[in-house]
Amino acid sequence: MIRLHHIPWGRSFRILWLMTEMGITPDEIIRYQIGTPQMRGAGLMGVSPAGRIPALEIDGITIFESGAILQYLCETRPQHGFGRPPGHAERVRYLEFVSFAETQASLIEQLNLNHLFLRPPARPSATVVKLNTLRLADTLRALEGMMVGDYLLPSGFSAADAMFGFNLFAAPYYVRMDPYPKLLAYWARLKAREGFKTTAAIEGPQTFYAQDFYPVPVDG
Ligand SMILES: N[C@@H](CCC(=O)N[C@@H](CS)C(=O)NCC(=O)O)C(=O)O
Structure with missing residues (x-):
């Protein structure tokens, strides 16, 4: 039984996407909405102690933290080649990217909080x-x-790319992307992957953002 605790187009997109790339379909996806009592309910708190999304129930265990979940999936399903195990030439860069994605995502989260959720x-x-x-x-x-190159790591697509898939979806709502042509091309490449398209279809249209761009507000 595979059960994903999920917010569409949130960080759990990373998990749904990598599982799709691996050909894994969750038996159940429980969808949540930020700011609702459901986020503090026993169902989520039982699998994610701070009440954060994502959490994954798989292989008889539960895991929270998107980076940990992706690494677990890569380590237990190495045949897909989406991880970079110890000893791999790209190992250090891979670890950096997986963690750096959360440095970036935490800034997006602060902007979401200020612009959308107050x-x-x-x-x-x-x-x-x-x-x-x-x-x-x-x-x-x-x-x-x-x-x-085409992906973050020279040898090809990895879980690090899945981490940044959520970030590059969200960042353009707050930062103009024109100064970053390589990122624009990279984002287009990620979106063109069959796995991404399938996952995006499961998610449906995003409902977080009501406008295309959120400028810095002027203090009044
Ligand atoms: N570092 C965690 C962050 C998880 C996280 O904060 N997720 C957001 C959704 S993208 C959340 O659950 N927010 C709920 C809240 O802030 O109350 C991860 O990567 O899984």
Whole structure:
């Protein structure tokens, strides 16, 4: 029995996508919505102690943290070649990318919180949004500089790419991507993969963002 605790187009997209690339279909996908009591219910808290998504029930165990889940999938299903095991020439870079994706995603999360999830009378802080937007742009500039080929690692698609699939979906809502031509081409390449297209079809249209771009607010 494989059960995925999921928010469409959230970080759990990474898990659904890599499983799709591996030809694995979850028996059950439980969908959640941020800010609802369901996120603090026993069902999710029982598998993810901080009530965060994703969590995966698989092989008789439960795992939370998207990076850990992807690495577990790669280690237990090595035939797909999506991990870079110890001793592999790309191992260190692979580990860096998997963790760096969360450095970047945490900035996206702060921007999501400020722009999308505050409830009136709370208002986003222009200073905090400006700083997080600049920091997100810094991570995109760094990633642009690290691109050496079609995928993050020279030998091809890996779980590190699956980590960034969520980020590159979300980042353009907050940062203009024109200065990062390699990332734009890379994102187009990721979206063109059959596995990505199948996963996107399962997700359906995104419902997080109500506008195409969220500029830094002006303090009033
Ligand atoms: N580092 C964790 C972060 C998990 C996380 O924060 N997920 C978001 C959805 S993308 C969440 O559950 N947010 C709920 C909340 O902030 O209350 C991971 O990669 O799995």
